[in-house]
Amino acid sequence: MTKIEKEIIIDAPVERVWEFLADREKLASWMMNIEGEVVSGETFRFVSEPRNKWDGVIVCRVKEMDPPKKFVFGWEHNVIGGETTVSITLESDGNSTRLSLVHDGWENTTGDVADFIAEHTAGWDDKLEGLKGKVETRETV
Amino acid sequence: MNLQQDVIQLDNVFAAMADPTRRAIIEVLAEGDETAGSLAARFPISRPAVARHIRVLRDSGIVIVRPLGRERVNSLNPRVMAPAQEWIEHMSRFWDERLANLKQQIEDGA
Numbered sequence: 001m002t003k004i005e006k007e008i009i010i011d012a013p014v015e016r017v018w019e020f021l022a023d024r025e026k027l028a029s030w031m032m033n034i035e036g037e038v039v040s041g042e043t044f045r046f047v048s049e050p051r052n053k054w055d056g057v058i059v060c061r062v063k064e065m066d067p068p069k070k071f072v073f074g075w076e077h078n079v080i081g082g083e084t085t086v087s088i089t090l091e092s093d094g095n096s097t098r099l100s101l102v103h104d105g106w107e108n109t110t111g112d113v114a115d116f117i118a119e120h121t122a123g124w125d126d127k128l129e130g131l132k133g134k135v136e137t138r139e140t141v
Numbered sequence: 142m143n144l145q146q147d148v149i150q151l152d153n154v155f156a157a158m159a160d161p162t163r164r165a166i167i168e169v170l171a172e173g174d175e176t177a178g179s180l181a182a183r184f185p186i187s188r189p190a191v192a193r194h195i196r197v198l199r200d201s202g203i204v205i206v207r208p209l210g211r212e213r214v215n216s217l218n219p220r221v222m223a224p225a226q227e228w229i230e231h232m233s234r235f236w237d238e239r240l241a242n243l244k245q246q247i248e249d250g251a
Contacts, residue, residue, distance in 0.1 A: 001222075010243070011248050031239060039217070114151055
């Protein structure tokens, strides 16, 4: 319970999945709007609606980009108060891709995350409705 | 629910997590209660060193200890861990949703 680990299988080759990590527009299509460049050594920002004490921005320092296998970036915002780390690893599995995600570094949390939760959950429900609509009308990226 | 109390307890939890051994102890206890001896057996560091970490966790209220027969077992204190666990679960659900969205975008768009 000190870190988050996820794994999914995507029915597409690893190079195709990598595009959705490394290409700014494709990354934004399943995450959030992006400001800045998604490039090794740079910092980009996910931008969303401010909620409660959160200013709506997630600062992501790109730590590692190793195409098409590994993408590691920092995840920091004003409520967390410190930098956590998201590591995404891709592995070929026949014609499919196994994507593993680890989100850790929560010991760097210095902020008040407790009362952020209730507000934030409501925001994501709205966002998911919007995304669901976009995907179902087959908008191309 | 006392929000001020929750903020203080959350600070305790995240501060405890600043040490990798204590993070590991928390992970073990999240799976089930253990004696100090069985916890110590899991680590390459000395038993007194593990005991010191357990004491830090007890002093901050994260771990509670109770007698069980002739032994004493350590467990995570749900009242202290609940807000931190809620936060981690919130972010866990966030990633479930994002990754499901990614999978759908790629597979349906192909």
